[in-house]
Amino acid sequence: MLALVYITASTVGAVALHLYQGFDAVTAAIIGATCSLALIQLHMAASRSSGGVSKNEIHDLKQEIRKLTGRIAQAEERSIELKRDFDTEVAARRESIVQEMRGLEGMIQGLSKRFETRLNSVRSQAMAAPEVSADGASILDAVKDALRENRVDLHLQPIVNLPQRRTCFYEGFTRLRRADGRVIMPTEFLAAAERANLLGVIDNLLLFRCVQIVRRLSERDQRIGVFCNISMASLEDEQFFSNFLDFMRENRDMAYAMIFEISVRAFKTRSDIAARNMLRLKELGFRFSLDKGDGLNFDLPELQAAGVRFLKINGERLLEELTPGGERPISAITRDIAPEDVPALFVRYGIDLIAEKLEAEKSVIEILEFEIPYGQGHVFGQPRPIKGTLQTETAPPPDFIRRVSATAI
Numbered sequence: 093m094l095a096l097v098y099i100t101a102s103t104v105g106a107v108a109l110h111l112y113q114g115f116d117a118v119t120a121a122i123i124g125a126t127c128s129l130a131l132i133q134l135h136m137a138a139s140r141s142s143g144g145v146s147k148n149e150i151h152d153l154k155q156e157i158r159k160l161t162g163r164i165a166q167a168e169e170r171s172i173e174l175k176r177d178f179d180t181e182v183a184a185r186r187e188s189i190v191q192e193m194r195g196l197e198g199m200i201q202g203l204s205k206r207f208e209t210r211l212n213s214v215r216s217q218a219m220a221a222p223e224v225s226a227d228g229a230s231i232l233d234a235v236k237d238a239l240r241e242n243r244v245d246l247h248l249q250p251i252v253n254l255p256q257r258r259t260c261f262y263e264g265f266t267r268l269r270r271a272d273g274r275v276i277m278p279t280e281f282l283a284a285a286e287r288a289n290l291l292g293v294i295d296n297l298l299l300f301r302c303v304q305i306v307r308r309l310s311e312r313d314q315r316i317g318v319f320c321n322i323s324m325a326s327l328e329d330e331q332f333f334s335n336f337l338d339f340m341r342e343n344r345d346m347a348y349a350m351i352f353e354i355s356v357r358a359f360k361t362r363s364d365i366a367a368r369n370m371l372r373l374k375e376l377g378f379r380f381s382l383d384k385g386d387g388l389n390f391d392l393p394e395l396q397a398a399g400v401r402f403l404k405i406n407g408e409r410l411l412e413e414l415t416p417g418g419e420r421p422i423s424a425i426t427r428d429i430a431p432e433d434v435p436a437l438f439v440r441y442g443i444d445l446i447a448e449k450l451e452a453e454k455s456v457i458e459i460l461e462f463e464i465p466y467g468q469g470h471v472f473g474q475p476r477p478i479k480g481t482l483q484t485e486t487a488p489p490p491d492f493i494r495r496v497s498a499t500a501i
Contacts, residue, residue, distance in 0.1 A: 094135060095132055098127075098128050098131040098132055098135070099128050101127075101128075101131070102124040102125065102127045102128035102131070103124055103128075105123070105124050105127060106120040106121050106123060106124025106125075107120070107124075109123060109124075231276070231280055231281055231284045232281075232284040232285075232287075232288055234268075234270055234276055234281075235268060235276065235281045235284060235285055235288075235290060236288075236290070237270075237271065238268040238269055238270065238276065239268075239290065239293055239294070239297070241271075242297075243268060243269040243270075243271075244266060244267075244268055244269075244294070244297045244298070244301075245266075245267045245268075245269060245275075245477050245478075246264050246265070246266065246267075246298065246301045246302070246305065246477070246478055247264070247265040247266075247267055247475040247476060247477050247478075248262040248263065248264055248265075248305070248318075248475065248476060248477075248478060249262065249263045249265065249468065249473060249474065249475040249476070250262055250468070250472055250473040251263060251319070251446060251466055251467070251468045251472075252466065252467055252468070252472050253465060253466055254456075254459065254460060254463075254464055254465065254466060254467050255460050257467075257472065259316065260315065260316060260317070260466065261316065261317045261318065261319055261351070261466075262305075262309075262316070262317075262318050262319070263318070263319040263321075263353070263468065263475075264298060264301070264302050264305070264318055264319065264320050264321065265278075265321070265475050266278070266294055266297075266298045266321070267477070268281060268294075286323075286325060289325075289329075291323040291325045291326055292323075292325070292326045292329055292332035292336075294323075295321075295322050295323055295326045295332075295336075296332075296335075296336065296339075298320060298321070299320055299322070299336070299339070299340075300339075302318050302320040302350065303343050303346055303350065305318055305478065306318050306346050306349045306350060307346065309349070310346075310349060316349065317348070317349035317350065317351055318349060318350060318351070319351045319352075319353045319381055319402075320350060320351065320352055320353065321352075321353045321354070322352045322353065322354060323354075323358075324354060324358040324362060324366055327354075327362070327365075327366040327369045327370065328362075328363055328365050328366045328369075330365070333369050337369075337372060337373070337376075340373065340376060340378065341376060344376045344377060344378075347376060347377030347378045347379075348377070350378055350379075351378075351379050351380065351381045351401070351402060352373065352378060352379070352380050352381070353380070353381040353382070353383055353402075353404075354380065354381075354382060354383075355382065355383055355384045356382045356383070356384050356385045356386070357384065359382050359398075359400075367398070370398055370399060371398070371399070373399070374398070374399035378399070379399055379400075379401040379402070380398065380399050380400045380401065380402075381400070381401070381402035381403070381404065381446075382395075382400055382402070382403050382404065383404040383448065384404070384406075385403055385404055385405035385406070385409075386405070386406065386409055387405070387409065387413055387419045388405070388410075388413045388414075388418065388419040388420060388421050388434065389419045389420075389421065389422075390403065390421045390422065391421070391422045392421050392422060392423045392437070392438065392440075392441040392443065393422075393423070393424070393441065395441065395443055396441045396442055396443065400443060401442055401443060401444065402443065402444050402446055402466075403438065403443055403444070403445055403446065404446040404447075404448040404468065405445065405446070405447065405448065406447075406448060406449050407447040407448065407449055407450040407455050407459060407467070407469065408449075408455065410445070410447050410459070410464070411455070411458055411459065414431040414432075414434060414462050415431055416430075416431065418431065420434065421434075421437065421438065423437060423440075423441065425437065431462060432461075432462055432463070434462070435462060435463055435464055435465065436463075439465075444465045444466060445464050445465060445466070446464075446465070446466040446467065446468055447459045447464050447466070447467045447468070447469075448467075448468045448469060449468070449469050450467050450468065450469030450470075450471050450472070451469055451470050451471055452471060453471060455471075456471060
């Protein structure tokens with residue numbers, strides 16, 4: 093159709109040249125034919141040009157499609173590799189967990205076997221030596237015999253400062269020995285000794301040895317002190333306490349290093365006599381410690397007035413209360429006390445907290461977050477007997493033993 097248009101236009105132009113411009117018919121026809129051919133050639137050239145552009149674009153599109161297809165294939169391969177790696181890692185971890193579980197199972201079985209072996213051994217010993225499970229009378233006889241023969245040993249357990257863990261104090265524990273060397277544990281003899289009014293004798297022997305130990309320790313480091321347990325029965329016994337006070341007056345130069353320890357329960361239920369005798373010791377410069385604390389509900393002004401300078405609380409129990417909403421001591425401060433400010437509040441009344449019965453490093457790390465001044469427990473050291481030579485050198489003389497035990501044994 094375009095070719096017909098070009099021919100028609102050229103024909104009309106040739107007729108116009110012949111009729112109006114004076115060209116002859118042949119010349120006008122040649123000019124018309126030439127224009128028609130030129131127009132057709134131009135149209136064909138333009139068509140070829142536009143068709144070339146389209147082919148280039150199609151070629152570029154094909155190249156992009158090929159690239160995208162290659163990338164998709166690579167992504168699929170990478171996905172397959174990741175899945176394979178993930179499956180391998182899961183299988184390895186599952187195997188590791190299975191191995192650990194088997195190891196734990198083996199450890200538990202081993203512990204169970206050792207426990208059964210130990211239990212059978214204890215049963216065998218109990219059957220072979222019936223005197224070990226003796227009644228109260230035989231225990232009392234064994235205690236009296238140990239006191240008469242001065243088989244009273246002193247065991248020391250360190251109390252360290254935190255976080256440096258430098259030994260600042262020792263706590264003294266009394267251990268009585270039978271004639272054959274077997275130890276009579278406090279759980280065995282305390283009740284019988286209290287019924288027989290022997291606690292004062294035991295306290296006296298322990299006190300004498302503690303004083304001697306303090307003197308030896310002060311020669312090396314005057315910063316180290318000793319916590320010496322004393323029963324409430326001894327503080328309430330006027331006859332015992334009179335001699336006890338005279339002895340402490342003679343050794344009042346050791347007041348900076350001797351700390352008398354009683355239980356929290358005994359302190360809260362102490363009689364007027366015991367409270368008065370505690371004040372007499374306080375006037376000589378001696379300090380007190382309360383142990384077996386269960387919580388933080390203490391009257392700080394009352395403790396300060398009684399001469400209490402140290403308070404021992406079970407480490408796990410202490411962490412339970414050092415939380416928002418936990419127990420807080422009674423003091424002149426009426427605002428809510430934040431957990432991290434509790435130790436500083438005790439220090440304000442001259443009382444240092446000691447986290448006792450710490451058995452694991454995890455508990456120590458948690459305690460450090462609250463800046464508790466001191467710690468005590470097996471993680472820092474177990475109670476150990478003082479050296480054999482020191483046991484002998486610090487033993488009370490025979491006349492001292494006869495004097496303190498004359499009325500009781």
